[in-house]
Amino acid sequence: MDRPLTAAAPDGGPTADHPLRCLGVSETAERAYFALVRDGAVDVDDLAARLGTRGEHASLAVEELAGLGLVELDGATARAVPPRGPLDLLAHRYALSSELARESASVLSAVWAQHTHAPSYLELVHTTSGALQVQRQLHESAQGWVVALSIGGVGPQAPKPEVAPGTLAALARGVEYRVVYGSQVLHRPEALAAVRMSIEAGERARVFPDVPFNLQISERVAVLAIAGRGSERLNAVVVHHSSLYDGLIGVFETFWRVAVPVPVAAEEPVGSMTxxxxxxxxxxxxxxxxxxxxxxxxxxxxxxxxxxxxxxxxxxxxxxxxxxxxxxxxxxxx
The missing domain is CATH 1.10.10.10 (Winged helix-like DNA-binding domain superfamily/Winged helix DNA-binding domain)
Structure with missing residues (x-):
């Protein structure tokens, strides 16, 4: 029986089981690379038989790997190449693409500001899916800290209370969270359960009766989520570094000072009060x-x-x- 060639990633991350697929490589190509490393150079037709796939699929997989520099072709024979060099080059390309994307964002933001008469540090998101996406991206990109005001789901079709997507993963990688919840959030048992799940994961949580809106801030950006009146749509305002961004941090800190800690659930049934x-x-x-x-x-x-x-x-x-x-x-x- 073939032995899997995967190994645990150094940080226990998602690359452990699929180190090539997480880079966008197809499943067939990843399996083909493992087979070539394990069995050595083989004919493409022989490789297709070992993978249990059609010849043209194996050929496409080999071409995909060759394009990344992970496979060399000698006629119809494919041979695996040590991965360090090709993947280091791929990492360099990704880093360059990331830098170019940031530069393009600055240029396009300037163009946007010229033609919309809106400040470049503000972005308006008019769809529910877009609003949810920018909130998730805030948590996924956070490296140091996140602070937030929360009134729970808003709008006529507010979602079921749950921990905000990306929050638990961010807490697990050491991001510091401070959140002030509106007291109405704690009126719903399922919402309170989600809050306590976050607290158990390391979040510092407080509660205050008059929290006005949903606001999330990281060291990079702030997102204000709003439901339009009589609208089923969720909108968002994205605020980049600016005096407004600094002011929103000040708003949070004001609420944090006057809020009280969310109590921890009692571990045993309560009889007479202690x-x-x-x-x-x-x-x-x-x-x-x-x-x-x-x-x-x-x-x-x-x-x-x-x-x-x-x-x-x-x-x-x-x-x-x-x-x-x-x-x-x-x-x-x-």
Whole structure:
């Protein structure tokens, strides 16, 4: 039986199983290269039989590999070439293409600004698929940090609450996340579960009652996601480095300072409330959750929550729940 020639990538990345396919090489060509490395030089027809494919497919695979410099042809005989040199050259080409793409983006942005009278640091995205794509790209390209304000899904057809695509992968590679959630997000159990999944992966999360919109910022770009009134479409504003970009960071930091930490779920069923659970109750209350939502999170009755809140108000002389949150924070109870 043939042994697979793949090996774990040095960083455990996606190249482990398909080191050529992740570069855009076809599956047949990748299998052909492995077969040639394993078996040595063979006739193309013989290679087709070993791959269990038609002759013309094997020929196309060999031509594809030859174009990358991974195979040499001697008549109808194909021979594998050591991969380091050809793939280093390919990496250089990709790096050059990336640099040219950045230069082209600058040139085209200038042209866009001249003809649309819009600042070059702003991009408007008018489709839902485009808005979702730029948000995902923000997470996938982040290297150092991401900060965000979140009110959850918006629009008439808001998607089911879930961790934003690309977030967990970014956290896994060491990107620092700080997120302030609107309290309405925590009213939905599935949304709260997604938040806690992110927290377990390393996200630092806080909550505040009046978060106004969905905003995501990385060290490279900011994305503001908006649903038009009466529209099923999701729009986005992409903001590159500028005074506006800096201002949006300032907006986030303001919310971060006044928000309170998202409480961690209790690990065991709650009977009579412990001091830790009292702190959780006050935190959830400050976040704007209803008595019903707080009771569900703590595993106690709604009557118990109402009674405890009344006791806190009496103890701190607070006439309203808002005043209670302020006084509790001053006393260090949060």
């Amino acid at each position: 001091p830790v659970e009292h702190r959780e109750l006050l935190t959830l209350l400050s976040a704007g959750l209803t008595d019903e939502s707080i009771a569900r999170e703590l595993g106690v009755s709604q009557r118990t929550v109402a009674r405890r809140i009344a006791q806190y108000q009496q103890a701190l002389g607070a006439k309203s729940r808002f005043q209670l949150g302020v006084q509790a924070a001053r006393q260090g109870w949060l």
